[in-house]
Amino acid sequence: MSQTDPRRRIPRTDSLLAEPAFAAAVARHGEALVKGAITAAQQRARAGEIAPEEVGSVAQAALPSRATTLRPLLNATGVVVHTNIGRAPLSQAAIEAIEAAAGYVDVEFDVETGARAKRGRGTLEALREAVPGAGGALVVNNGAAALVLATTALAAGREVVVSRGEMVEIGDGFRLPDLIASTGARLREVGTTNRTTVRDYADAIGPDTGCILKVHPSNFRVEGFTSEAALEELAALGVPVVMDIGSGLLRPDPMLPEEPDATTSLRRGATVVTASGDKLLGGPQAGLVLGDAEVVEQLRRHPLARALRVDKLTLAALEATLRGPRPPVTSYLHADAGVVRQRTEALARAMGREVVDVAGAVGGGGAPGLELPGCAVELPDWCAVALRRGEPGVVARVERGRCLVDLRCVPTESDDELLGAIRAALATGGVGS
Numbered sequence: 126m127s128q129t130d131p132r133r134r135i136p137r138t139d140s141l142l143a144e145p146a147f148a149a150a151v152a153r154h155g156e157a158l159v160k161g162a163i164t165a166a167q168q169r170a171r172a173g174e175i176a177p178e179e180v181g182s183v184a185q186a187a188l189p190s191r192a193t194t195l196r197p198l199l200n201a202t203g204v205v206v207h208t209n210i211g212r213a214p215l216s217q218a219a220i221e222a223i224e225a226a227a228g229y230v231d232v233e234f235d236v237e238t239g240a241r242a243k244r245g246r247g248t249l250e251a252l253r254e255a256v257p258g259a260g261g262a263l264v265v266n267n268g269a270a271a272l273v274l275a276t277t278a279l280a281a282g283r284e285v286v287v288s289r290g291e292m293v294e295i296g297d298g299f300r301l302p303d304l305i306a307s308t309g310a311r312l313r314e315v316g317t318t319n320r321t322t323v324r325d326y327a328d329a330i331g332p333d334t335g336c337i338l339k340v341h342p343s344n345f346r347v348e349g350f351t352s353e354a355a356l357e358e359l360a361a362l363g364v365p366v367v368m369d370i371g372s373g374l375l376r377p378d379p380m381l382p383e384e385p386d387a388t389t390s391l392r393r394g395a396t397v398v399t400a401s402g403d404k405l406l407g408g409p410q411a412g413l414v415l416g417d418a419e420v421v422e423q424l425r426r427h428p429l430a431r432a433l434r435v436d437k438l439t440l441a442a443l444e445a446t447l448r449g450p451r452p453p454v455t456s457y458l459h460a461d462a463g464v465v466r467q468r469t470e471a472l473a474r475a476m477g478r479e480v481v482d483v484a485g486a487v488g489g490g491g492a493p494g495l496e497l498p499g500c501a502v503e504l505p506d507w508c509a510v511a512l513r514r515g516e517p518g519v520v521a522r523v524e525r526g527r528c529l530v531d532l533r534c535v536p537t538e539s540d541d542e543l544l545g546a547i548r549a550a551l552a553t554g555g556v557g558s
């Protein structure tokens with residue numbers, strides 16, 4: 126290499142790593158990844174593809190902007206609980222709780238005595254306070270895990286009596302009957318798709334019955350000539366009744382009159398209720414079991430419970446959701462229609478676009494058929510892909526050749542960011558989509 130060779134000016138790895146921007150990158154991504162980006166940029170400079178002076182900025186640009194490949198998105202679909210984009214966004218309180226619990230914490234430890242203590246007791250207490258009729262509470266990995274644990278502990282090797290009208294598919298091909306069969310319990314189907322009476326259950330109950338399972342069909346509705354047995358009647362049959370309410374509503378919500386809640390289900394006679402933590406409850410992914418203290422203890426003691434248990438982060442976020450301010454899911458569900466319309470009109474004005482009336486939905490296993498009256502900014506359909514690819518990524522709704530941007534589930538403080546993302550998407554003119 127001659128004295129004048131520009132390759133002499135390629136910065137050394139050590140000197141780049143000493144720069145504050147790279148030191149910060151090492152703290153976030155680790156040395157290996159940062160060194161890799163620097164080496165790649167140095168090689169490009171050696172090959173003459175970039176100037177030696179550009180090595181630092183090219184290496185910086187190659188670094189990921191986040192420590193995870195998960196990409197934060199704005200939910201402009203108007204669907205409040207959207208499983209594919211992470212279901213419930215956490216409240217600020219829950220996010221802070223996760224941070225507080227990230228290090229060593231007394232999740233299963235008594236600071237006073239120095240002895241082991243009941244895991245997640247603060248969270249369980251918060252659950253029992255939120256659902257007064259629940260003598261016992263348990264938190265597992267998700268709603269499906271709660272159901273599997275309940276049917277395993279109560280009915281493995283025996284029968285679970287279920288109505289044919291409640292043999293639902295949760296989503297992504299997971300079917301409740303298969304889930305229960307996997308626990309070693311036998312399904313005893315009773316009644317018909319549209320009608321099941323308490324007699325149907327009573328006739329099926331015998332010495333081999335482990336429990337009755339009642340499942341809320343949370344993602345579809347059967348209309349017309351239908352009937353189902355009331356919980357009160359099932360409770361009188363003398364076997365444990367597991368009620369899978371799905372959505373995680375702890376108390377009745379007048380806006381969701383057909384959605385069962387844990388408090389009412391227990392009062393009406395369910396032995397235990399199972400539910401998800403990240404649907405209408407608005408918390409982290411979790412499965413809840415609430416109800417009879419002895420039965421809950423039986424579940425907690427079952428060997429399978431250990432395989433389904435949740436980590437300290439989930440316990441922390443769930444407690445903060447239960448005790449703290451109302452979570453985003455609740456705010457979006459009960460969003461003031463007038464306020465959302467004003468924000469939508471402001472956005473449409475800034476873009477020179479039209480506002481159209483649309484119906485939002487609860488989504489993700491809750492209140493099927495319930496339409497949330499709302500509105501959206503209408504864009505050409507090709508905008509949808511450009512919006513998803515943008516920064517931040519925006520997921521809009523595509524409906525009948527239109528791309529609809531619904532602000533119901535967009536935090537108000539993100540309105541400017543959303544406007545910027547839409548401008549950038551429109552500026553692509555649909556090229557590359």
Ligand SMILES: *Cc1c(COP(=O)(O)O)cnc(C)c1O
Pocket residue numbers: 267268269270272295340341342343344369370371372400401402411412489490491
């Ligand atoms: C969502 C749902 C489940 C599954 O819960 P996950 O938390 O997704 O595992 C089970 N039953 C019903 C009725 C549901 O709505």
